Amino acid sequence: MRKLTKLKTNIDIVYNSNIVEYLDADYLYIPMKKNYKTLVKTNEYVYKGTILLEDNLNKIVSPISGKIIGMTTLNVDGRPGNAIVIENDFKEEEKKNRKYKDNKYDRDFIISRLYEYYFKYVASTLETKKINNLVISGFDDEPYIQNNAYVLKKYHREILEMADILASSFEIKNTSIVIKSNNTDNIETFLSKIGTYPNISLRLIEDKYLLATPFFLLEYLDLKDIDSFVIDAKTMYELYNAIKYNKFTYETFITIAGPSLVKSMVLKVKVGTLMKDIINNKFKINNKGNNLFILDGLMTGSPCQIEKTMVTKNTIGLIVIPDEEIKENSCINCGMCYKICPVRVNPKKVMDTGVRSSNCINCGLCSYICPSHINLRAFLEGNHE
Ligand code: SF4
Ligand code: SF4
Structure with a gap:
């Protein structure tokens, strides 16, 4: 059987025992996907469930009722992208255009x-x-x-x-x-x-x-x-x-955690909520210095600006840690990055030659294990500075 790794977590985090909700942001931001047709215009009123965007197979619906007030550029799942901005009227008026007979689960x-x-x-x-x-x-x-x-x-x-x-x-x-x-x-x-x-x-x-x-x-x-x-x-x-x-997925669950927070929590939030609104309304930051916000986890996530990052259906969470510069040292040829890789890629070779591997699953284990703190994942992704 393949040898998998247990990760050490050296930060003690106390989670709230109940799921906390943050469902009442003033504005929601819905990413405009490539090749999707936008079906709404600025100043238009939308119901919860109104279709905002569609391609041949998929449709993206509004998670709230309110008015479309325009478009803006934000960070969509780690990349810059445009988003539709909806002003919440807090009525939660739902579009009722579907009628169903009794459900029979066949x-x-x-x-x-x-x-x-x-x-x-x-x-x-x-x-x-x-x-x-x-x-x-x-x-x-x-x-x-x-x-x-x-x-x-x-x-x-x-x-x-x-x-x-x-x-x-x-x-x-x-x-x-x-x-x-x-x-x-x-x-x-x-x-x-x-x-x-x-x-x-x-x-x-x-x-x-x-x-x-x-x-x-x-x-x-x-x-x-x-x-x-x-x-x-x-x-x-x-x-x-x-x-x-007959309910659409208007909400999702995310974890916001880290040593810079007084309390770490799993939250239920509307898809489209800005991270900054969640942090300001639900969290206290206990670290007075600068903090780093990492979208979607320490192993595979990447730093983000919370004022430019929204929750999407794919978001898993945000980690908040003190922003301390980690100095990368020279490679000591220990071989640990190769030994830990679950798919037998040699990250040091990628770093040395610049030739990336299509087998890499971007799991981050090589960066995690490297005693010289080399950001090997960045070499694997081709964006190490
Ligand atoms: S990030 Fe890629 S190279 Fe590094 S351990 Fe994971 S799969 Fe292997
Ligand atoms: S783990 Fe780090 S120090 Fe060791 S061989 Fe890989 S890159 Fe070099």
Whole structure:
């Protein structure tokens, strides 16, 4: 079996035990995607659920009701991009143009509902693949990010019900909920609930980095990709809302954590909320010096400006740490970067030759392990200064 790494987290973070919500920002920012047609104009009123952008297969809807007040340039998932700005009227008026008869959870109903609510990947996988093993992952990879573990804990009833619906509608033989063996809280929760679902089992895994990646998780569980499907807890909860309650994903879960904060939290926020609004309204910064804001985690994320960064459906969180300059020293040829790489890339060779590898999965382990603090990931991405 592949040797995976346990990451050391040397910062003690106390998380709020409940999920905190921040759903009432004055303005939301919706990224304008390449090749998408914009369907709204400045000064137009939009309802929650109004389609703002579309391409042939996907549609992006407004998470609030309010007025479009223009466009602006922001950081969209780590890159500069344009966004539609919506002024919130706080009425949460929802566009009601869909009428449904009673839900009957059979195969065709679920697939068509998932396409309708833009879970294209899940829908097409269920449609085209005979699944024998459904694996629900209730953990995250990045240190300090706790979204899936929190969602699993808070919405375990919904997730179990959804798993049961999928298992019976698609005749899935084995369904398992996967939890890290050091998450005793979630283990206790599931041991007390899972008895009601005899076809769902609990599987415990070690606290090793990259197991939230389906490829590595299936390999660890000794399952084959050909008849298995991994869905994380957050997505299961979104599927539940779409299938049972005809709800779009207007909100998402993110973790904001780090030693510069008085308290670290998992939050439920509207898609499109500016990070600066979340920090100003929900967090206290305890470090008086300069702080660095890292979007989407220490291992694979990148520094961002919170006044220019919005939450998208892909955002997992923000890490706030003191901005101390880390001095890179010369390579000492220790070989540790090569030894730790899970896909056998030689990062030192990439650094020396400038020839990048298409096998690199950008996991950040080589930078994490390097005793000379060399930002090898930047060489792998071709942007080391
Ligand atoms: S970032 Fe790329 S080269 Fe570095 S350890 Fe991960 S996969 Fe290997
Ligand atoms: S881990 Fe750092 S110091 Fe060691 S060989 Fe790789 S680049 Fe050089």
